[in-house]
Amino acid sequence: MEKSSAKLIKKFSSRMQARLLLVFCVITLLLVGLIGRLVYIMQTDGERYAKQVLSRQSYVSAVLPYKRGEILDRNGTVLARSELRYKLILDPKNLLMNAEYIPPTLIALKDHFNIPEETVREILDKRPNSQYTILAKNLNYKEMNDFKAFMEKNSAVKSVWFEEEYVRTYPYGTLASDLIGFTSTDNRGFFGIEEYYNEELNGTNGREYGYYDSSLNIERIVKKPENGHSIVTTIDSNVQRIIQKHIKEFNEETGSLNIGVLVMNPNDGGIIAMASNKEYDLNNPRSLEGIIPEEELQAMTPEQKLEALNKLWRNDAISSGYEPGSTFKPITVASALEEAIINENTTFHCDGGEEVGGWYIKCSNVNGHGEVTLEEALMKSCNDALMQIAAAEGRDIFYRYQNYFEFGRKTGIDLPGEEAGIITALQNLNATELATASFGQTFNVTMIQMAAAYSSLVNGGKYFQPHVMQQIINDSGATVKQMDQLLIRQTVSKETSEFIQKAMYQTVEVGTAKGAKVEGYAIGGKTGTAQKYPRDAKTYLVSFLGAVPAINPEIVIYVIIDEPQNVPRQDNSSIATEFAGRILKEILPTLGIYPEGEIDYLLPTNEEDQDNNNDDPDNNGQDDNTDNMDNTNNTDSSGDTQTDNGQNNETSGSDSDHNDGDNSATDDADEVGDISGEGNADVTGETETNTETDTNTTTDLNTNTDISEEELINSEGEMEDDEWFFDEEEFNGAAIGPMDE
Missing domain, CATH: 3.90.1310.10 (Penicillin-binding protein 2a (Domain 2))
Structure with a gap:
């Protein structure tokens, strides 16, 4: 072992050590030279080399945005882009x-x-x-x-x-604001079509990859974005513009708390126009300037402003509830016809009211309409006849048909925020509730529910789901989805539908809805007057629900005026019928619906007309308001017709036409009674009947139906079983006073 070590030591000679040292020195000198060269390059030409390095550093650019799809009306007019x-x-x-x-x-x-x-x-x-x-x-x-x-x-x-x-823009500003909605900066839709079809309208972002070249110019590689789909709607922008114009004019001339107008196609459920007087600029939806007075706006807290904005953005036609009143009467009649409980030749004796459940509920004509046919019961809006019909139906049939017509549940319209309304649960639909419900009291509906239900009554009995989308198209214009008629069910037979069409035509021609007439057109429809809560406030909603042409209609129109201002009486349905007439006069030609020849093909003979106008011989053409006006202030015009000279034959609240020469302040005040919103003659004619339960079922057009009733509503939107019925404490006899003699 020692010999091996000695040999190794001996072999590593001094000569070898000298060579190793030489190599080390050479390498050291080379390194020093290289470092010097690098320092020189950095000082003299470093920027050029930095650019070369930078040119090899890739980067990812910002996202390339997609284009959100457009919203178009039925004629291709761009409403949002x-x-x-x-x-x-x-x-x-x-x-x-x-x-x-x-x-x-x-x-x-x-x-x-x-x-x-x-x-x-x-x-x-x-x-x-x-x-x-x-x-x-x-x-x-x-x-x-x-x-x-x-x-x-x-x-x-x-x-x-x-x-x-x-950037999302709306070329027509406030036009169809209730229907369209708006978006945030990140393309999120709020309210209306923008929200409901948000996923279809949005697309997919692209990306851009790039790098700097040696001259610091950007070289790009692009992955293109996929644009969103466009929505072709059933809306007619011209009709929408006309409606909004008339709403503005009405509020300037007369004024109202709110107005709702809805026009739809009864033959497929398409919404042609929908508006209220709470329009806002879609290009600046968060501004309250010009809507709320400046001084009041300055004093508002952020929370109050947000509350005001949410109320402004809300679509009342689908989100706010009210008692429909006499516009519901055709549904009560149609239900009984379908069950063969009555027929077109059935007659009724109206003696001024009915005693139901221990309470005497008056008709609008306290002296009675006398003997009336089924058609006359609708023409004159006779509460007495309607109560007799509902009693013959019974609560099971009445409740079943409320469900057939989709009351108490959402219609499924393709707009966000729809409410279900509230109907009385079957087990709570007792005699008094059934009687008052027959003429549209004590339950809650939305405008879209009433319009869709009425459409099925006049289109042959087909209930179509309401909708605003007609077609979805892609960026190239190809159809992605087509909305066809979505038939929910057959509500009534063709024969029943034909009877309702004729009866509604007579109601406009010689009955309670004369104000809706338009020269040259056959129009059918029904008036309504709903008394709001609290009852003693004497505030009302007046309405008209009609169809044009009266036979085989092409459109249905629904008008509600919430608390008309600066009028002698709010409970005057002629305010709504005349307003509807002005709208129809302008929109019918716009929709391509023109007068055709003679339109008196449904008018009765002279003898029949004379009989209709002399149903109350004791009245002698005099307005019988004096007995009821001071006590009820809201008697129903239903059941009121006019004599040939335009004088009102009925009681206060008659639905005679203002234009026929009747100077009564109650002209066209549609069948309002003190029990509830309309069509109700009061229970005694002296004091107001209290049908108000612990929870208010009637809300203003700008009030959410579910706000106060939330704890009472089940998953179907109906009242819970233990609520919404008359009990002894609520229907207080002492508060009402003695029955009429």
Whole structure:
């Protein structure tokens, strides 16, 4: 072992050590030279090498936005669109690496976009490592294109580029605001079609990948975005514009708490127009200026402003409930016809009221309409006859048909925020409740429910689901989805539908809805007057629900005026019928519905007309308001017709036409009674009958039906079993007074 070590030591001679030292010295000198060379390069040509390194560093640009789909009316008019705009982007890090480009770039930004040089220098100081800083937004194409052209001619302007963005715009401002809704900056829809079809309207973002070349120009690789689909609606923008114009004119001339107008196609459920007087600018939906007085607006807290905005954005036609009143009477009659409980030749004796459940409930004509046919019961809006019909039906049949017509549940319209309404549970539908429900009291509906139900009555019995979407098309115009008729059920037979059409025509021609007449057209419809809670406030909703033409209609129109202002009496349904007539006169030609020849084909013979107008021989053409007006202030015009000279034969609240020469202040006050909203003659004619339960079922047009009743509503929107019925404490005899003699 020792010999081996000695041999190794002996072999590593001094000569070898000298050579090793020489190699080490040479390597050291080479390293020193290399370091010197690197230092020299960094000092003399470092910027060029830095650019070469930077050109090999890839980056990912900002997302390329998709274009949200358009919303169009039935004729192709664009109601909502996304317009292309541009963002101006600065890369501070890159610009700082090329100091000679800073001055010309800053000057160019100031000259073209009025961006102060101090602002850009502050960004360079505070964000030197940033490669993405937005300098300006919402630039139009000309601004972008002019600057790009300038950059091509001036190579000293660097580290600036543009990104596309889309801004949602509404060309017609307030038009159809209840239906369309609006979006946030991140393309999220709020309310209306924008919210309901948000997923279809939105698309998929693209991406842009790129790198700097040796001249610091950006080379890009682009993955294109996928644009959203467009929604072709059933809305007619011309009809919508006319309706909103008339609402404004009415509020300027007369005034109201709110107005709801709905026009739909009864033959497929398509919504043609829908509006209220709470319109807002879709391009600036969060502004209350011009809607709330300036002084009041300044005094509001942020919470109050938010509450006001939510009320403003709310679509009352689908979200607010009320008692329908006499517009519901055709449904009561149709249900009995379907069950063969009555027929077209059935007659009724109206003696001024009915004693039901221990209470005497008056008809609008306290002296009685006398002997009336089924058709006359609707024409005159006779509560007495309707109560007799409902009693013959019984609560099982009545309740079943309420469900057939989709009351107490949502219609399924393709708009967000729909409410279900409230109907009385079957076990609580006792004699008194059944009687008052027969003429539209003590339960709660929405405008869309009533319009859809009435449409099925006049279109042959087919209940179509209401909808606003007609077609979904892609970016290339190809159809993605087509909305066909969605038939829910057959509610009534064709024969029943034909009877209702004729009876509603007679109601407009010689009955309680004369104010809705339009020269040259056959129009059918029913008036309504609903007394709001609290009853002693004597405030009312007046309405008209009709169809044109009266036979085989092409449109259904529903008008509600909530608390008309500056009128002698709010409980005057002629306010609504005349308002509907003005709207129809203008929208019918717009929809291509024109007068056709003679329209008196449904009018009765002279003898029949004379009989209709002399149903109360004791009245002698005099207005019989004096017995009831002071006590009820809301008797029903239902059941009121006129003599040939225009005088009112019935009691206060008669639905005679203002234009026929009747000067009664109660002209067209549609069958309002003190029990509830309309069509109710009061129980005694002296004091008001209290049908109000612990929870108010009638809300204003701008009130959510479910706010106060939330704890009472089950999953179907009905009242819980232990609520919403008359009990002895609620239906207080002492509060009402003695029955009429």
